[in-house]
Amino acid sequence: MTFLQPEILWALPLVALPVIIHLLNRLRHRPRAWAAMQFLRAANRSSTSHAKIKQWLILLFRTLAVLALVLFVARPLAGGWIGWALSPAPDAILIVLDRSPSMESKTVGGSATKRELALARLSEAARQFGESSHLILIENALREPQQIAGASALAGLSTTRPSDAAADLPAMLQTAFQWLVDNQAGASEIWIASDLQGSNWLPNDERWQSLVAQFEALPQPVRFRLLAFNEAEEANASISLNELARQTRSNRPELDLSFDIRRSDSGEETVIPIAVNVDGGGSQVEATLDGQSLRWRQRVGVAPESRGGWGSATLPDDGNSTDNTAYFVYGSDSEYSAVVVSSDDANARFFRFAAASRKDGKFNPARQVSQNEAATTDWETDSLIVWQASLPKGETAARVRRFVEEGGSAFFFPLTADDSGSFEGFSWGELEAAEDDETFTIESWDESEGPLSKTEEGLRLPLNELEAIKRRSFLGGEAVLAAYEDGRTFLSRKTIGRGQIYFCGTLPSDEWSTLGDGFSLVPMLRRAMREGGRRLNRETMLECGRLNAVDRAKAWTSVDSPEPKNILSQAGVYRNGDRIIAVNRPESEDDRTVMDADSATALFGDLSMKLWEEARSREDRSQGEIWRLVLSAMLAFLLLEAFLILPDSRPRGTAKEAIKS
């Protein structure tokens, strides 16, 4: 038998209390001179055995009542048939509902979304426990436990409607765990309804291990049931904003918009009509999608006098209606700047000019700081860090990481000297020099997207003309963007948060390569700068569910829709006073990589996890709370004790009454 509050068991010595009181009472006897001893002795003699048994029984029942009281407060759990028989329903059912945009997809041939299907099945299952169990809803947008009145109310709640916030399953389960701890719930079940989207479940997240350990350490049994919707979906296309920049060209302000369009089917070339709306004015544009994804660039003119506004791009309705619109807001002309962290002036000079900013029509080379200054320098308004120094450590590394997470770009170049440090999985290797009269050349690079992609006019960067005499190998990165002829990596990228880290294996100085010619270095860094401009929009372009606590407290009104919207759970454009922000579903939601059910259940380790379809077994219900039994036992003991100490109800008058009669 286990207990939900085992510390109460320290009170077990209290069971001796009735015996102690009894003994003290015996010691507190009063002396009494007595004449009728012959009757007293006779009564004592004849009633000794009976009275003693009665007395011991009374003591026993009192002791057992106290014992039952202590056990009741300690909330015992019993397994096997007892637990099942006495606690057929869990004390609490926590419904962990994924209502992220991906849950709005329809299964093939179906008319209802995954979320609607999930709600229907959850309601049906919860109906049998509605009277006996607490129903708690934890959904991904607000992630606040909400007690619901009954299973039938589930579908009607605003917190079960579609949301544009991503689901963070580890965080939702952590909320569930905290609720169990805070409310000292008894035997509980956690029902998870999700499409097993990888970006929601984060199977490689370190939190899973601690979560499993925490749930295993709980005194009460917690069982998990997974309602998975990872089957095939109806054809769907999604759109998300990649970049937004306002540029004035020939005195005409324009918005350079870059959208990522993805589709689930890898079918033929398709022309997709896209409704682009800027400041209420709409236009229909067509994009040709060949393959599964497309980075679609669009330039839209805005009124010269406009100091800011908002807009959206919308795809036609398809298998998922929540990922068809991307919202944006813009301000005045975008200005990007960079900071170069280097003590190597020869190479830093190339970086400073390549990443120069343009302000008031003049080019200003990027500022250069030393590695020591990098720990404190203000890069609040910068969008790019060019790092040619020892890899950052400690607090500086954290600052750089934060910069990237906010959307900034960080470009790392090698040192002439060896560096044994590492940063975000990257580390520099050996310095290699080409043999005499030979150079390292680039053979392949990613021309579709990234800093080495083709120009807007469709022209290729002349990377094949780049010749490197020296290069430094490196490890790390998620995607190789360019590689040498011998297969070694020239440029690699890793995404952290909203931004990217790039590692390039050579330097622009003449001793190293022809990178300093600028044909590749300049577009590479300028594109990274522009990409990092997302960081500067972090106050106005938010992911749904990422609103900070200060902004959460403010009253936001929807700009893009006449209907009221909730900024915490719905994408759109919102206004608070003069401030206007665009809220979009997280990009990760467009990554429809899903896990299989076995992989999802494996994340729960040894915890009791069953798929929804698996039949409930007796074992499932083991370790039920048996406080009702203990409470009943306590009452029974008290009743028995009361019965034993009741005066005899038989009509037996005293001798005095006999005299009077």
Added chain:
Amino acid sequence: MVGRLMRQPLVTRLPMEGSVSGMHKSPHRGSSVEFAEYREYVPGDDLRRLDWRVFARSDRFYMKEFEADTNLRCHLVLDCSASMNFTGENTNRLDFAKRMAASLAYLAIQQGDAAGLNCIGGAKPFEIPARRNPAHLQIILDALEAAKPKGETKLTDILHELAEKIRRRALVVVISDFFCDIDELLSCLQHLRFQKHDLAVFQLLDPMELEFQFPRPVRFDDLEGPDSLVTEPAMIRDRYLEEINGFLDRLQQGCHEFAADYRRVTLDQDLEKVLSDFLTERAKAMSVSPV
């Protein structure tokens, strides 16, 4: 109180044998004014009591007999054993008994009867013979005042002795708690009745002894010995009441069988009322069915 009680004389339910004339019936036929019976003349009878009128009418000799009145010898037997020293909520049992004995002695002597006192047990057992002398009352009262409770009850032995010792018919009033062996007690009461004594038995009991209500454990110290008993009264109350009620019932039944006047008195009762009832009922019994 005694003045009020004197309105009702102390009478016996049985004929008494006294040495002087008094207000009580005598077993002997005498010359009082109260007609008793006729009986045929036998030689030797006093011719003065021959009823000539009956002879004239029936030509037979009949003797006219009258009731003889005599005085009363009242022997008060007071139990002075240690158990009489019980004090309940208010009254000490021996004090109550002393007042009762003193009242009865006063009543007897005041109406010209003889009163004596036997103090059984106690520090100094004593016996005061029954006398009519008014000065004798003071002796009894002084003896009562000096009586101290002590020792075990030897009531039955003394009562047997008394039964033999009192030769003439007398009123024997025993005042005690009678906490002794019931068979022996009934035996000696029977003995007294066998000697033709009018027997009145006052059993003095405290309400506490009859109710046995104690909320907490009590150590009962025996008044007549060194023993003590620690017990939870609530646990044995039923059995105790069964025991004491059985004893009282047997005593009452026994007295009824021997025609002894049994009176159970609780110490919270009013003494005047107890004695008044005693006197009244005896007088009533006399007038209704003279024995």
